[in-house]
Amino acid sequence: MSVRALVRRTAVAVVSIAAIVGASSVSHAVVIDGWVHDHSSDGIPPRPSGYTELVQTFGDPCSDRANNSRSYWPSQSARNVAGYVYYHPYIARDVGYNIRNHVAHDKRDKAVDYLVGGYNCRYIAGTTSWSTHAFGAAIDTNSARNPMGQDFWNGKGADGHDYDRYLPNVWRGDYPGHNFFWGIHWSRPDPMHFQYVTDY
Amino acid sequence: MKKLLTFLVASSFCALAIVARVGVAPPSAIAAGSCRGARTAAVVDRSVLASGTRVAAVDGDAFSVLRGGQADRVSAPDHGTGVLRHVSVTAGVGTTYVRDRRGDDVVVAQTPRGVRRFRAAGEALNPSLSSAGDLVWAQGGGLRVVAAGSDVVRMIDGPLRHGIAFSPRFRDDGTIVAGIVSPSSETASEDESLSNLWGYDSASDGWRRLTDFSSGADRWSVVRTPFIAPDGSVDFVRVHGRASQDRAPAYELWRLQGSSPTELRSLPGEMYLAGFDGSARLWNLREGSTGAWAIDREDADGSFRKVGCGAVAVDPLDRPDPDRRSSTRSAGEQAAAGAGGFDQILVGDFSSAGAADQTAARINSVTGSPATVVDSTQASAVVRPGVWAVVVPITTDDPEGDLSRFRQALPDLADWSWIVSI
Numbered sequence: 001m002s003v004r005a006l007v008r009r010t011a012v013a014v015v016s017i018a019a020i021v022g023a024s025s026v027s028h029a030v031v032i033d034g035w036v037h038d039h040s041s042d043g044i045p046p047r048p049s050g051y052t053e054l055v056q057t058f059g060d061p062c063s064d065r066a067n068n069s070r071s072y073w074p075s076q077s078a079r080n081v082a083g084y085v086y087y088h089p090y091i092a093r094d095v096g097y098n099i100r101n102h103v104a105h106d107k108r109d110k111a112v113d114y115l116v117g118g119y120n121c122r123y124i125a126g127t128t129s130w131s132t133h134a135f136g137a138a139i140d141t142n143s144a145r146n147p148m149g150q151d152f153w154n155g156k157g158a159d160g161h162d163y164d165r166y167l168p169n170v171w172r173g174d175y176p177g178h179n180f181f182w183g184i185h186w187s188r189p190d191p192m193h194f195q196y197v198t199d200y
Numbered sequence: 201m202k203k204l205l206t207f208l209v210a211s212s213f214c215a216l217a218i219v220a221r222v223g224v225a226p227p228s229a230i231a232a233g234s235c236r237g238a239r240t241a242a243v244v245d246r247s248v249l250a251s252g253t254r255v256a257a258v259d260g261d262a263f264s265v266l267r268g269g270q271a272d273r274v275s276a277p278d279h280g281t282g283v284l285r286h287v288s289v290t291a292g293v294g295t296t297y298v299r300d301r302r303g304d305d306v307v308v309a310q311t312p313r314g315v316r317r318f319r320a321a322g323e324a325l326n327p328s329l330s331s332a333g334d335l336v337w338a339q340g341g342g343l344r345v346v347a348a349g350s351d352v353v354r355m356i357d358g359p360l361r362h363g364i365a366f367s368p369r370f371r372d373d374g375t376i377v378a379g380i381v382s383p384s385s386e387t388a389s390e391d392e393s394l395s396n397l398w399g400y401d402s403a404s405d406g407w408r409r410l411t412d413f414s415s416g417a418d419r420w421s422v423v424r425t426p427f428i429a430p431d432g433s434v435d436f437v438r439v440h441g442r443a444s445q446d447r448a449p450a451y452e453l454w455r456l457q458g459s460s461p462t463e464l465r466s467l468p469g470e471m472y473l474a475g476f477d478g479s480a481r482l483w484n485l486r487e488g489s490t491g492a493w494a495i496d497r498e499d500a501d502g503s504f505r506k507v508g509c510g511a512v513a514v515d516p517l518d519r520p521d522p523d524r525r526s527s528t529r530s531a532g533e534q535a536a537a538g539a540g541g542f543d544q545i546l547v548g549d550f551s552s553a554g555a556a557d558q559t560a561a562r563i564n565s566v567t568g569s570p571a572t573v574v575d576s577t578q579a580s581a582v583v584r585p586g587v588w589a590v591v592v593p594i595t596t597d598d599p600e601g602d603l604s605r606f607r608q609a610l611p612d613l614a615d616w617s618w619i620v621s622i
Contacts, residue, residue: 038621042543049526051517055489064446068603069619070546072576072584082584089600089619093543097621100581115387120443123422125381125392126325126338126366128472128514129521133391140389147388183390187303187323187523190390199520 035101043093044179049198057197058088058135065089066136067119071096073141074109075158076116087118088136091196095139099178102170111163113156115143129200138195139180141167146191153184153191168194235259235492235509236518242273249277249295249310252329255475255482256295257495257510258284260518263297264510266477266495271508277315278308283519287512289475290329298324298337302522307337307344318346318353323523326513330370338365338378343400345376359398359407362388366395367425367513372432376400377410377456379423391443393420397436397456411454411461418442420449425473425484425513426456433457435464435481437472471496474512482507484514491517543599545606546582546620547613548589556588559613563592566609574622582620591622 037043048057059065069092076083087095095118103109117140120133132138145154155164171180171194181198183190242262248254255266256274261284264271276284282301289295294311305324309316311333320339327337333348341358342365358365362383368376382394394415399408413421419442426436434456441449451467474482474495481498493516495508515521547563550556553573560571569592576585583589594602599619607614 043621050520051491052489060448062441062446062448065600067446068600071581071620084584086618089543089603092599092619093621096581104580119446120391121441121445121449122391122393122420122443123439124390126364126379126395128424129517131391143387143389148390149388181526183524192387193390198526200524 035105037098037102038093039098043098045090045094047179047181047196047198049200051200054132054135054137054197054200057090058137061130061134062121066121066134069096069136071100073100073116074112075114078114079158081114083116085116085118085139086136087139091137094178094180094196099170102178103167106166108157108163108166110159110161111155111157111166113142113145113158116141117143132195132197132200135197137197138193139171140192141171141194143192148190148192149188150191151184151189234490235487235494236490240273242275245272245274248272248274249289250312252289252291252294252311254289255477255495255508255512256287256289257474257484257493257508257512258287258297258516259510263287263295264508266508269507271510276308277310278306278317280306280308280317282306283516283522285511285516286326288326288328290331293329293331293333296327296329296335296337298327300324300522302525307335309335309346313349316346316351318344318351320344325365326367328369330374331372334370336368336370336376338368341365341380343368343376343378345402356400356405359400359409364392368400369426369428369434371399371428371434374402376402377426377434379426381422382415392422393443395422397423397426397434397461399459408459410456410459413438413440418444423454427473427475427513429455430476430479435473437467438463472514474514477507482512484512486517493517543594543619543621544591545594545603545617546579546589546591546622547617548583549587549616550589551587553588556590560590563590563610563613567592567606569593569595579620579622582618582622591620594619 048054066088067086069089070084070086073085074082119136122131122134124131145156153165153168155162157163168182171178172182180194180196183193239260248265256263263274265274280299282299285298285300287297296309299306305320307318307320307324307327322339325338329335335346337344341363343356345354358380360380364381366379368378370376377397377399379395380398381392384393396413397410399410415421421440424437426434429435436454438452438454439449453464453467455462455464470486472484474484477497483496485494485496487494493511493514494506496504497507498504556573560573563571571590571592573588574583574591575588576583596602603619
């Protein structure tokens with residue numbers, strides 16, 4: 001099958017089935033009336049550990065499955081420019097329903113700052129190991145303020161306000177959290193990085 | 201219906217923001233028998249590592265040393281702690297490898313003179329020995345070199361500020377060839393967009409780029425597992441693809457003769473050089489999800505046959521990287537029943553409610569499933585403002601299977617359908 005959408009450095013291609021989509025991508029905080037977390041095993045499924053469980057759960061790296069889900073995030077591609085983030089359906093409910101709505105429900109969309117990313121078919125630099133992003137099993141958030149190698153979390157959001165560890169606390173943690181593993185405590189800290197697998 | 205492209209403003213991070221959907225699974229690697237299973241006990245036989253006469257690979261907590269069509273398990277001579285990684289044998293000189301530990305790694309060299317250990321301040325990658333017994337490994341953006349007979353570690357800065365060095369190898373002329381990851385112009389992240397082979401000449405203390413691969417915001421190109429071929433050239437694997445594509449990247453075998461790189465051929469799938477057995481190339485092939493690596497020998501007729509198991513220059517996958525080890529496990533199994541969130545197939549985006557209505561009607565007529573048009577006021581987490589989408593409920597406990605069946609039934613919507621939770 002041919003590639004349907006190609007991307008240039010400064011552009012995101014959005015293809016409509018029927019017609020052009022060219023509307024504003026300004027983020028809007030929306031109160032989710034009546035929304036509650038889904039903390040069932042569907043909402044927060046078991047988190048795999050190690051390479052074997054990672055592949056058994058998410059499939060091969062760079063596979064068609066790895067980007068079959070999406071949700072819409074504020075400041076995804078630039079400050080106050082919202083956009084879609086793609087990832088594996090295994091974490092669809094946790095990311096797209098629990099976490100995204102959690103942030104919106106708390107009226108903390110401005111805590112999110114660019115860049116926010118999910119699926120990415122790439123290697124870990126200098127290794128033969130695939131990034132967890134290649135499995136659709138990881139999300140980077142507030143990347144510009146939290147580059148790899150930085151051993152602390154910069155909680156400043158898109159509005160410049162310091163939200164402290166609000167976002168990491170939403171992403172990480174065991175029940176009743178959302179159970180993503182945070183890369184900040186690795187030997188080479190990766191504060192932007194939250195992955196749904198451990199020991200890899 | 202007419203398809204058009206609209207380009208919206210985005211940032212340099214767009215590689216993570218977009219997706220090119222091609223729906224092709226990665227090609228299978230060359231078949232090989234299972235390398236996962238009961239292992240025989242390792243024996244202490246330091247002579248075979250010290251002499252460097254046989255190819256060695258990391259196999260769990262010991263080495264697998266190839267001997268004809270068989271393999272012996274040999275204990276690591278340093279009796280250290282940490283995960284064994286990146287073993288390299290130089291004929292008649294010895295064997296070197298990394299003890300990968302949380303934080304500072306240890307580089308171990310076993311030669312007829314004995315076992316030497318060098319503590320690296322950080323992550324050590326891919327040590328190797330020259331024919332004269334000099335030792336080199338990659339660390340950070342540069343190299344570390346220990347002259348034969350010396351215990352003094354010399355630092356060599358890399359050619360690129362904020363670059364990452366890997367896989368250094370001595371060439372016959374005494375120069376060193378190494379992979380160098382170019383620093384990203386974007387936010388520093390773990391992912392690699394571009395690497396090239398560079399040469400270091402100790403006489404001039406200078407670096408020279410030997411390959412000229414390039415990358416873009418979405419397009420990436422990396423070099424991996426360079427090995428010195430019997431004729432003195434450098435064989436290596438180049439891998440290139442697009443970050444947004446959901447299919448396996450392209451693998452190619454290249455040769456660097458002098459300073460001229462040439463593509464020898466495409467490779468059938470994910471495979472990395474593991475050295476040479478005489479004039480025959482050895483390859484490491486990943487064995488599915490097992491985390492095991494097979495070693496295949498490429499015969500003169502181009503055929504491959506399995507000759508052993510273990511990781512040579514590749515990262516072992518059956519042991520967690522100590523730098524990324526976690527002590528916490530999932531709490532998902534203990535989670536209580538939730539109260540919301542239903543998986544649905546979302547098709548979109550549409551620029552008008554009318555276009556979405558038409559597609560919803562077609563979905564309903566083809567699949568019999570109810571199809572509902574939504575916008576950002578109803579599904580703000582998955583639909584952006586100003587557009588419309590169609591959602592179809594998933595009624596089974598197999599959302600991915602439902603999506604697959606939906607795409608088969610409506611192939612023209614395959615590239616624009618996702619699983620979402622609303």
